[in-house]
Amino acid sequence: MAVERSVLNRSFPGLNPITYGDERCDPGHSYGYASREYYLIHYIMSGCGTFARGGVTYSLHRGCMFLIRPGELTFYQADEKTPWEYIWIGFDGALCPSLLRSSGFTDDVCWRDVPQASSLFEELRSIPDRRPSTELSLCSLLYGLFSILCSQDASPRTPRDYVARTSDYIRANYALPISIESIASMLGIDRRYLSRIFLRETGVTPKEFLVRVRLNRAAELLETSSCTVTETARSVGYDDVYNFSKIFKKKYGISPAHYRQRLFSRKTEKDD
Incomplete structure (x- = not known):
């Protein structure tokens, strides 16, 4: 029996919940070949079944989750002997593609074995619908889910990742007395290596970028x-x-005081 809950589409720009619910399936119960406009994740709480995508069929069990992408035609079916019970959540938003990629859901990967996410989905199932907080609670759990998935990713960091982290750190902390040495130490890499890859990726050194x-x-x-x-x-x-x-003055050709004075003069001339 399926239990589907009401969700108000608030159109959160980053990660936006669309639907959620759960179902204890009858033996052999199946669903599929219907296109959706949003991402949909099913998490298997018990039992097992099969999930078919792109001509490939996967046998999934408790602790596994499978992803259906927008516009994708899939087919999934509960086992005849031990039918599955799953919890689902549908979502969209501008951050979805990057979050899914960083969580291991590449174009060739449509399912993950994540037993440690069980308690999170139990919490998701307990979220009451039709409350002012419903969508915010769902959004919070979605970010929690991606955090769990990303923590499983043991792939080594790339130079581009180090450069991106350095750039973002500088943009967030430029007002502090930071140094390139401290950033490299925080990232666990050599300062000279950081300077070299940063210059290669951006065309400027980290110090020049900070300035x-x-x-x-x-x-x-x-x-x-x-x-x-x-x-x-x-x-x-x-x-x-x-x-x-x-x-x-070296960058703009005039002192900060003259810079402001020139802007004020131009504004006064415009107002006149």
Whole structure:
């Protein structure tokens, strides 16, 4: 018997729950060959059955989950002797492709054996529907599921991954007294290796990238906020305002004070 629950489509941009429910299937119960507009994951709580996709049939058991992608035609059937019971959740959102890839669901992979996700799906089944919190709770559990799946990925990090992590760390922490040595230590790699692969991937060194991020943000603050030059310098990671002004002038050709004054003059001329 299937128990399907009501979901309000809130159109969350990143990860958006569409449907959820559970079913204790009768022996031989089957479903398939129906196209959907969203991703759908089934998690097998007990029993076993088969899942067919792209001409290949997989025998799945308790602790396995299988993924159906948007527009995909699949077929799945409960075992005649020990029919499965599963919990499902459907979702869409802009983050789905990247989250699924990082979770091991590549184009050639449509199922995973994840027994440690059992308690998470039990929690999912207990989420009451038609509540203001329903969709947020479902979204939280989806992120939890992807966290479990990603933790199983033991593949080595690539240079591109190290570069992406370095770039994101700098964008998030440019206001702090960070160094390339500290970033390399955090990533567990040699500083010279980090500098080499960063330069190869981006065309600039990590230090040059850090300066670029800081100065771009400084220019934004001078344009859009009431921060003084000293406050701007400290906001982007420079305690020495004179050093900040020197570096700023090297990039923009004028001092921070003149930069702001020129913007103010242009605004005044425009208003007149």
